[in-house]
Amino acid sequence: MEAVAKLNKYPTSPRKMRLVVDNIRGLNVEKALNVLKFTNKHCARPLEKLVLSAVSNWEQINEGARIDESDLYIKQAFVDSGKIIRRIRPAPFGRAYRVRKRSNHVTIIIDSKQQAEEPQNQEA
Numbered sequence: 001m002e003a004v005a006k007l008n009k010y011p012t013s014p015r016k017m018r019l020v021v022d023n024i025r026g027l028n029v030e031k032a033l034n035v036l037k038f039t040n041k042h043c044a045r046p047l048e049k050l051v052l053s054a055v056s057n058w059e060q061i062n063e064g065a066r067i068d069e070s071d072l073y074i075k076q077a078f079v080d081s082g083k084i085i086r087r088i089r090p091a092p093f094g095r096a097y098r099v100r101k102r103s104n105h106v107t108i109i110i111d112s113k114q115q116a117e118e119p120q121n122q123e124a
Contacts (some may be wrong), residue, residue, distance in 0.1 A: 001065075002075060002111040003058035010043070014104040015078045017043050021106065029055060029072040029110060033049045046077045047106065067112045076109040094110050 010017070020041050024032040029051060038047040051074070058072060082103035091097045 001049060001058075002109050003061050005050050005057055005108050005110075007046060007106040009062050009103050010106065011101065011103050012043050013102040014079045014081045016041070017047075017106060019117050020044050020047055021077050021079050024074055025053070025077045026123075027074055031055055031068060032074055032113065035091050047108075050106060050108055054108045058112075062112075065112075067114050071111055071113045072110050074108060074109070075111040078107055080105045080107070098112035118124070 020036070020039055023035055023039065024047070027035065032051055033048060036044045036051065049090055053067065055072060059069075083106050084103070085101040087099040087101060089097045089099050
């Protein structure tokens with residue numbers, strides 16, 4: 001059974017966040033946490049917390065399951081654009097430039113490899 005964790009309204013641009021999320025998509029959870037720990041981007045730390053939150057959610061959903069946590073992998077990870085806050089910055093000759101402060105929403109879905117393989121074996 002899969003588990004979901006969401007990070008809403010994080011104040012960085014979606015383009016910068018996608019650079020880090022693309023590195024962990026499809027990886028084993030342990031390997032993804034190691035990648036995030038040594039990534040030199042400011043949004044790697046909240047993503048690390050988000051992956052740990054997804055693992056915790058998975059543990060609560062599957063209390064009686066006999067599956068190891070080492071079999072968990074990141075099934076889906078995507079970044080959506082959030083609200084854009086617009087500010088005004090003074091410019092030369094009495095003009096004003098618009099500054100767009102972007103935010104994003106991150107969703108991570110993790111699943112177990114054993115459970116993902118079982119339905120395929122039953123159909124065949």
